[in-house]
Amino acid sequence: MLLVSAIVATVSQRLRLPYTVGLVLAGVVMALTSATSQVHLTKHLIFNAFLPPLIFEAAYFIPWTELRRDFSPITVLATVGVLIAAAVTAAGMHFGAQWSWPSALLFGVLISATDPVSVIATFKDAGVHGRLRLLVEAESLFNDGTAAVLFAVVSAALLGAGMSAGAVVLSFVVTVVGGVLCGALVGAAALLLIGRATDHLVEISFTVVAAYGSFLLAEQFHLSGVLATLTAGMLIGNIGPARAITDRGREAVGAFWEYAAFLANSLIFLLIGLRGARESFAALLVPTLIAIAVVLAGRAASVYGCCAFYARAARRISLQRQHILFWGGLRGALALALALGLPPETPDRSQILTVTFGVVAFSIIVQGLTITPLLRRLGEIETKPHS
Template identity: 40%
Template sequence: MEFEAATSADAVIKQNLEQFLVVLTVSLSVATVSRIFSWFRRIPYTLLLVIVGLGLAFVNVRLVNLSPELILEIFLPPLLFEAAWNIRWRDLQESLVPVGLFAIAGVIISILGVALPVSQFTGLSLPIALLLGASLAATDPVSVVALFRELGAGKRLTTVMEGESLFNDGVAVVAFLLLVGIPLGVEEFSIPVTVARFGTFVGIGAGLGCLIGYGISYLTQRFDFPLVEQSLTLVSAYGTYLLVEELGGSGVIGVVTVGLILGNFGSRIGMNPRTRLIVSEFWEFLAFFVNSIVFLLIGDQINFGSLSKNLDLIAIAILTVVGTRFVVIFGLGYLSNALKGSTFNWREFTVLWWGGLRGGVSIALALSVPTILDGRQEIIDAVFGVVLFTLLVQGLTTQVFLKRLDLVGDQPQRQAYSEAIARRTALNRVLNFLAEVEQSPDIDPDFYRYQQQLVRGQLRDVEDGITKLQTQNPQLLAITMEQLREELVDIEADTYAEYIRAGRLNRNLSPVLQSVLDQAIEKVMTEDEA
């Protein structure tokens, strides 16, 4: 019996590995094809994966069973951490009012805006409709944010879209958990109780996230070992999620908090520039890897037969999602402008409205609805229908909105300018090396001079290119000032970290240059505009 059990377990493991390899092979094949053929580059990579998954589902090829635990516990933490790690707190802070309004008040409006019409015009009860609204309140703009960056959309627009999604997911998940007990009959809706439970969920998540984030930040100051520091970020993402969930908090909020702290504080005081680059590249790969699997499986899990039976529900859900998103973005957006004196205009609001896609989190929540509820399949079908609409219709047309509304930026020029600046720095360092290095007696001195002439020639070409770019695009000068500011702040933070590692300082000092340099740059930019 023991031998048969072991054999059966081995067979299951082998089958799971084979399924995983098939999924990975298909995902990477889509990535490769999208890079080889120029026509496919017009379609965001994540949307291509959904389309391929739909094709597989249409011919009834199922790659793997997609469970909510798989998304929430394995796929969600790295996606959230990577987004939080890369978002700049300084940029997020400037847009904190609209992000907060969209992520908190916006979720409430979205839930009610979907639930009330659905319960009114379909056969779903209000408690079930509220679960549907909570499932659809979570936005997933991965492909839209990637498109923003590729086309060079404004940093503020990208920050708001990404920041809203980070906190929106956490609030939507908490709202879902609060509402799921009502149709089961184990809880009654009460505003004071709901507010208290919401505060508990968020408080535990944010509190533990702060403890873990700052703890790892100060720990990494004590040593310089890139592989260990990289591993610590991975453990913090998964460990925070599991620990917070175990203690009754919101794992999503916990992971977002840890990612923000490590990306904006820990990486500055505890990691040297090379380590930060290694960790950032690791998380970029992991996010690509996880997104490749998640979006392929979203398309692969579609049940066309079941969807066709609930087309009326899906149509109402799509209309309410798009309509409530319009109310949230334009209503709360103009309120944010009034409260903070922001300058978001109707064109930016239009892109934020149309770019509010739904994805993996919504599907995970829908699949986690208890099987004993009568409306579970209707919720799943409605969510899948809305996700397909937002990904394939809104996702594929967002680029058109950006171009028609004249929100496409100068990303190609900025990238070319950054590359030219990097080449100039590298060539100057080569020249310094040739000037300072002790000349070997085995090498003819004329050879050293010849090498210097070659490098100087290349340097002149690079500087001519930089001058040309600056003349054609004066706004690119801000990149140089921003890079200098970051280098100066990094030098200051690295110095404090060295003192702590050497035992000459027992606590970290906050960089004093950051606010001073920010004010100086703002002053220079204001004078240039005047």
């Protein structure tokens, strides 16, 4: 799979094809061979193997000084925006696809957040920099945590936990705050250890422990592993290079995490293609098309609605960048992990899973192929001359 990933990366660059799209298509082709028949995409594989390094790497390179300027609109998009998107999607699936409210709500919550794995990989490929990239990447990281927590709370409430409205709110707050505290604790401990190391390999090792340790510690206590790793990554990334990591370590740690993200991205998109090729969409074509439409409608309501609050603010988001936030809101690994993790007794589980794969496939392939032309048309990246 690593060999295929390296070849796809080379070919995609020559064809000017988004790397993520090439990987998914390669996964579909690989699904036709018997060599990959025993390869399976599971929630535990995504959560325990792929998400921690991907989230940590993205958070490590986010500068707090720049994030602070746009913290308010990013937070609103990642909280209120997720709720708006989930509500619109759930209502659309209930009234449009005739799904029951529990099934529609579960699907609305798990598909409501943009996925940092897909978004960050696509914007890196497109060569986006500056405030736009910060807005898109930070929002996808923050709303990833919000959606994961919201899904855990909603699924517990709908699948027999009998939680009251007050208990749901309390559970949400505890999961979020607890996850952030776990990440801060692990990140601070890692910084203390890194500060006493002089070997760049040891420094890399401590960051790896922080990435996985923060995630697994939080999940062990039923808190948000995503927010824990996000917090640890931002803490180490903003304090470590200036105060704790050695000169050689700064370069080594950065290079290591870039490669770790490339490796995890490569495998996860190949596995998405492999698993998606095995899904039977024919029987659920109409619900899948309805889901694509209502997910896009929910994203539009989320982006344009939340950004309207900042129309007269100093840090307002221009309309053309709102278009990019809308169309660049890709879905991916997180939605699949949440859908794959639904208990077997969940009503309509197979339908939710298949439709989720359909929405993710549309997002990665159709939106992934068209986001770069949109960025060029809106003047966010330069048009490259043909050789």
